Amino acid sequence: MQAEIITIGDEILIGQIVDTNSAFLGKEFNKIGVSIYQITSVQDDKNHILKALKEAEGNADIIIVTGGLGPTKDDITKHTICEYFNDVLVEDKAVLENVERIFSNHKSPLLTVNKHQALVPSKSKVLMNHNGTAPGMWLEKNGKVFVSLPGVPLEMKALITEQVIPKLRAQFSFPYIMHKTILTYGLGESALAERIEEWEDNLPSFIKLAYLPSLGRVRLRLSAKGTDQIIVGDEVQRQVNLLLPQIEDVFVGYEEDQSLEALIGRRLSEMGKTLAVAESCTGGLITQSFTANAGASAFFKGGLVPYATESKVKILGISEAIINEHSVVSKAVAEAMATNVRALFDSDYAISTTGNAGPSKGDSDAEVGTVWIAVATKDKVISEVFNFGKHRENVIGRATNKAFSMLQKEILKKK
């Protein structure tokens, strides 16, 4: 069984927003065994939407439409779906009450356009939106399911997990889809492919392998599909067991649903250990990545971004003599930053970065792309130097990923 995603909105096509909804939908549908055939982003234009609906109906069994359900004139999805189903709009009492409740909570006056949010196609089942005024709508045609959802990510996500997925599972039985992603660091995509070629060639036909290189890491994704969850799971595990000895030197871990920083955070929390961060060239990205996850306060003591060299001296207590002798981008400064920020926040572990993210040289003679990363524990400090190229965004991203992987290695040693 396949689904197709249609995202509606000129803001996607002119590049004003990045469509993050589709990735969420792809993940959630794969979890229940439904693969996404195609994602199509179309304009706020009636004929274009009608054409996309027709094509999707030909490709897939489940059609998920997001966007274009706002109260303003540029939002035309609801009227267009009504036309596609040859239907009329009727007022839904429960939706109207929901709209009234939201406006009364916000102490905002209820306008006529807001009341129109309660109009839904008469053939649709309403999916109540508890986070906004636009309801989700569920329609069926020739055994196919059409679901129209608001484009606001928070509202769409809640409707999918709380209502759409349970309703689909109740109505259909799905095969089992499994993805297992192996994180590697240190070997290029093609060298990795050559090394594991024989293993790859012998994969059973229901397991597909993909290489996903990104910012210094290569992720290997195994995707398997079958009717029997146990057979699929066992075979994937057997293949992983065959693979691991061949990539031991570059194996970092598995990517579950969680990012590497979330895995580190969970592990530190379980161990009852804490972390502090001092970042110069990464500018707060390491800190922000850890605190983005709920529960960060269990292990994350804090972060310092001493961007100006003077603040490295004043706040972090790096001696001016060390900076003058070695320059601000150096092993000595990186290690002093990690050691001192660990002491400052009284944490068990600390990470530091100092480098030049570019595009021009800063308070140091270091080449653009040069980054020193250090990890400190109570007993010791280790550090390494890298060159992450000449593009600022890449340097920041790759240094952050590398810092996570260096920290993870230190933590795993304590196992």
Place this chain on the structure above:
Amino acid sequence: MQAEIITIGDEILIGQIVDTNSAFLGKEFNKIGVSIYQITSVQDDKNHILKALKEAEGNADIIIVTGGLGPTKDDITKHTICEYFNDVLVEDKAVLENVERIFSNHKSPLLTVNKHQALVPSKSKVLMNHNGTAPGMWLEKNGKVFVSLPGVPLEMKALITEQVIPKLRAQFSFPYIMHKTILTYGLGESALAERIEEWEDNLPSFIKLAYLPSLGRVRLRLSAKGTDQIIVGDEVQRQVNLLLPQIEDVFVGYEEDQSLEALIGRRLSEMGKTLAVAESCTGGLITQSFTANAGASAFFKGGLVPYATESKVKILGISEAIINEHSVVSKAVAEAMATNVRALFDSDYAISTTGNAGPSKGDSDAEVGTVWIAVATKDKVISEVFNFGKHRENVIGRATNKAFSMLQKEILKKK
């Protein structure tokens, strides 16, 4: 003239990566007067790619294909394009030299699969990729242009701006497209729409209006298209001049190509003023947003994320008495954080945040979603309290946006 984007890769459809390339392409093409008809994301599957190419050829004049050009077996775009054009692959000497140079720079052994990167369709013009091994390929058919590019964002972006756009401009003449986006804060989408309804109804037909609500802000986007740049530009400006008096109380500024934080950074740099940040609940996002932009060191002194309450006391010098009396999420603590971090980093301006991003309550009794934000200058400190709802990601994002807009207001006062 219209373009269509086809992004290829199972990783997009299973939600393993978010497609950010399409937004970049949408922006760049709009700048030269080419609108994007549709974005289609398809699987690493020959028949699916062939079908998408055929449909795109029917919809658009320029077809941009990204992804699937890697050296591994899951990458099939090149062979499929070859089939679509009824063509054969031939080795390109210049591409082979580029591949050899890259591998020699990385001191990696050159494998046969890497050499295959130099195979291109015989009918294609090569677009040399200076950042990677997979070349871009330019093909033409019945007056339509097909461009195949690697999916790695850095490589794709350089090829687009340095080669594809100049080549298109040399070959075609495009109409003029203009977008002007007005940032507002403080009024809901529908209330705003009602207030400016008369103005909206009187817009000329070549100007479209869209409402883009996001994390507390509503952006109003005017899109205009025409053959004469001066006529289009004048009319958009005339409409903006008519609109502004009606939205004076909620007008924040214009969104050019730059984000609000980039505008603030530019303005601070021009004024020769500096900034420091102390963030608790926003966890480094404010700091990271400023340092992500090149040139941040001209105005950004540094950031502190005193996540644990004890570090607010120890590093930022907030008195325990204040915390005990008012709690850590309070006006008094927010103002002391802003005042003290400004002094600590010796900056002209400072922002602070303290709140509870959820999902559970932290070191404070404050409701989930409560955030105090303060802005300090040398003479004074102001603060406000907000409730940004119960979803962690939203609370962090909305608090960050609100902090930017409070800081901007303070900076504009100094005009």
